[in-house]
Amino acid sequence: MGGPSPSTEGTNIDGESPRGDPTIETDEATITDDAELERTLGLTGGLAIGIGTMIGAGIFVFPGLAAGQAGPAAAGSFAIGAVVALLVALPASELATAMPKSGGGYYFISRALGALAGAVVGLSLWFGLVFATAFYLVGFGYYAVDTLAELGVTVGEGPVIPVALLFGAGFTVLNVTGTENAAKLQNGIVALLLSILAVFLTYGGLDAVGLVGEPAPPERFAPFGAMPVLTTAALVFTSYLGFAQVATVAGEMRDPGRNLPLAMVGSVVVVGLLYVVTIFVATSAFGSETLAGFGETAMVEVGRHYLGAAGAVAIVFGGLLATMSSANASVLSTSRAIYAVSRDALLPRRASHINLRYGTPHVALGMAGGPILVLTATGQVELLAEVASFLHLVMYGLICVALIALRRNEPAWYDPDFRVPGYPVVPVLGAITSFAMIGFMQPASQIVGVGIMLVTAGWYAYYARDVRLRGEL
């Protein structure tokens, strides 16, 4: 690994230039002219970031909504999402091993496709993560209210949004003042969640195929036809946002040539399998109409169905942990996204300032936390989820395009440790399916998504038109 990086030039309206110092990447550190950046994350840490970001929304918030729209075939919707995620994770892995730097998808796209594409993706990713975090927080609110219900305090759905707001503010403050052992805590939460789900799914799975318990009423697999399966896939794709977050810490990962692909592909495979089995078990427990009636916390009833009160408590607890872990991971990713674009002079440099007292990027965290709270207050679960997916899917599609662009005319610095198998089929399919997924969303989400992209393009034209980021192609 190593060699010179893609070049950058130009200045933004404030006269700041992209800071792209020449670096040498080793397995243990990134070495710049005067300083070294230690790589401290291992494979476990990478997997925990990927799984921890993804695992919240999908399993705990969507089963009811998805089953209502697609019937038992909702499992197919989740499988479609997993395949799309995998088709993007492979090209993203190759790019990440070629450019193991902070910034992830934004970095690859800006270096391969230029500053305009980079600005749109980078700034859209900020908003995409903000929408995703708001979605996780609302999910957390529903689970928090259900926790009270399990404890015998029935409060209705009124406090869902206030609770979500409170915790959103809490995460932001926590991240500004420093979370000493956040990563260890995150690893623990992920391990605990996987254990809860493993027990639950093993028992539920045995029941679902009729080995134990009561036989479930038979139901048509796809009662509403194929179209709802696809639109549901677009809705639940939010469950897979997270694997590319692994690439945003590429600069901090030891032995990135090995660990990055393993962490990205591995977390998609693990999470995809869990989702498909969970939906299968959930739709086997109840008819999809009943399941839809339970709403955002349908999984609690599924838990109660199979394992009684203990099952319900375990799922409520798991749901709290999972939505919390997703929300926290996304707040962090948002501040990293802001850092990546401000380093390249697409946002004012002060957006990435760190305060010496806590060592945290307080400006960027504020730029994440503020909008998150505004969006959380809307409480629009499906819209939040779809806009988040929309903005991420644009990035995922462009990651595949970036790979194709780089491979067609390989620059000298491009030397990935991992090469995507099945080139060019995999990246081409990845790009097509990512963009196609957007087509199956609700018009409202598409309008909001396109609007955000136009605004980001406008910002680029106004603020940073002269900035050049493309590598030498």
Place this chain on the structure above:
Amino acid sequence: MTRVLVPLAILEGESLSPGLTTLLQSVDVTVLGYHVLPEQTPPDQARLQYEERATAALEDLVATFEATGGSADHRLVFTHDRDQTIERVAAETSADAYAITGASGQIDRILVSLTGDVAVDRNVSFVTSLVGDREIGVTLFLATDDASREASAELLDAAAERLSERGIDVETELAVDAPALETLLDTAVDHDAIVVGERAPSLRSLVLGGEAERIAAESIAPVLVVRNVDGDRPADDS
């Protein structure tokens, strides 16, 4: 040439005591300026903002070493994990020891602990090149139990012999059946710096903090930890 790594939390104003600077003038020094960041901050983000300030501070320190006639260079690392950074840079520079800075003025006498499973040869030859032909006395310290009293005494004498051959003023101290760390710290009162051997991390050292760190914290004197080069720690994957 013997090389000592001096890790300093450079942006937190950690600095070198004059005594340690003088003590190290006989060896090559690498000043490792590090800055530890919480997990939510990418190291590169801190580098953008603080690299210049840290580099300037490091260059001042190197100049201080060179003013005393020593030889030094510096490295700057932004990290999430201080111990991993020290370990990596020590291995890359093939440092023989690393220093935990403490407070000290003039260094007249240093305490060298040979207790436990440490490489005595490496410690002794490190001390030899550290002291050189300067007027610095050495006390060799060894804590042992009653059963291996004689073997320990022999080991201590052999080591003392090697040092006095080089014209170094040596004393020995054998602590039998006494609590090793406490006795070491009691003895350290009359000394200006301490040399210990690095040991494999034990559960105890994980719980209580590294033994060398404890000695440094409780004696306040500078501590030089002679690296255990043979016992390479297996790379963990957490």
